[in-house]
Amino acid sequence: MNSRLTWLGAALLAAAASAVAADPSSAPALGDRDRSVVVHTRDRNVADRLSGPRADVTAPAIDAAQAQACDAACLQGLVDTYLRAVVAHDPKLLPAADHLRFTENGQELPLGQGFWSTASGVGAFQLYALDPAAQQAGFIGTMREFDNVVLMALRLKVRNRRISEIETLFYRKGQGPAWSDSGIDAANARGAADAAAFAPLPAAQRASREQLTATASQWLAALERNDGHTDSRGWPVSDDCVRFENGARITDNPKVRIGDATFNLAALDCRQQLQSGWFSLNTRVHDRRIAAVDPERGLVFAWANIDRAGVKALDLNSGHVLVQRLLQQPSGHAEALALRIENGLVRRVVGLSVPVPYGMGPGWDNQGN
Secondary structure, rough: HHHHHHHHHHHHHHHHHHHHHHHHHHOOOOOOOOOOOOOOOOOOOOOOOOOOOOOOOOOOOOOOOOOOOHHHHHHHHHHHHHHHHHHHOOOOOOOOOEEEEEEEOOOOOOOOOOOHOOOOEEEEEEEEEEOOOOOOOEEEEEEEEEOEEEEEEEEEEEEEEEEEEEEEEEEOOOOOOHHHHHHHHHHHHHOOHHHHHHHOHHHHHHOOOHHHHHHHHHHHHHOOOOOOOOHHHHOOOOEEEEEEEEEEOOOOOOOOOOOOOOEEEEHOOHHHHHHHOHHHHHHHEEEEEEEEHHHHHEEEEEEEEEEEOOOOEEOOOOEEEEEHHHHHEEEEEEEEEEEEOOOOEEEEEEEEEEOOOOOOOOOOOOOOO
């Protein structure tokens, strides 16, 4: 009898030790440079597809059985573990689900290819969007690729404390205008200062998931075919709203030039930009998705693709006519957006925008929108 109890106690202790070792939430947070890799030995099969997030702009579905599976610390630990594994060029370091799907810039790849081959370190700017209720995590930050700094957006879907979906988006220098390229270095230099703008809100000021999702959806809708003639009171923007795109500040910043010698979108505030007529260029904002909602920080992490059919000339509400070659051809952009929402208004937008072929989707199965 005593030997049986001894054997049972040893088995329970072994099981507990195994559970602790497999708990990714115990991973230390990343700093602004590479640190030691947390090793996970779970192999996984990456050949099977999973259906992707839905395209309708609603909060991610909450699975009651999963709601307590991975808390915010656990989700951040998984993001950090992912970044370490990428820098180590070793997918086996991930706590991966048996069936895992991975895309980079809308293209499905075997895990371990693409940026996994060229990553050399983690940058100083790191913005997390953590949603335990939906078991999803988002991240926008700077990464190192050999001797270069790049901007990355990341979405992780978690099941049973293991990663089942990975979606990544990269902006690299040379893909856009000079101000966009220099924005990467600027974001990396600002580092934690940018993330501090998303500090937790006082409990009394926090909105519900549904309220945050509705505001984010309004913002995305305002970007589509907006000629500036609609009632501006319907636009959910605060008077001190600030927008960053690819690391560069593109509101109230005349040093950045988006337009011509007469019209500069970047010199306007958020509301003035919506009133200008500039966004009538956006023919379609499609595959809109809310990847993560964080009521504690008033943070919504959204993804969308934007198509521009092209115009010969853009008639702005100021009376100025903007004629530029780049506007005269079909174009597309894949976007990842972190929205800080306070009192029902968008106060800060941190966006990553990557040029893609016109009409291209995100590489995940979606419906409508």
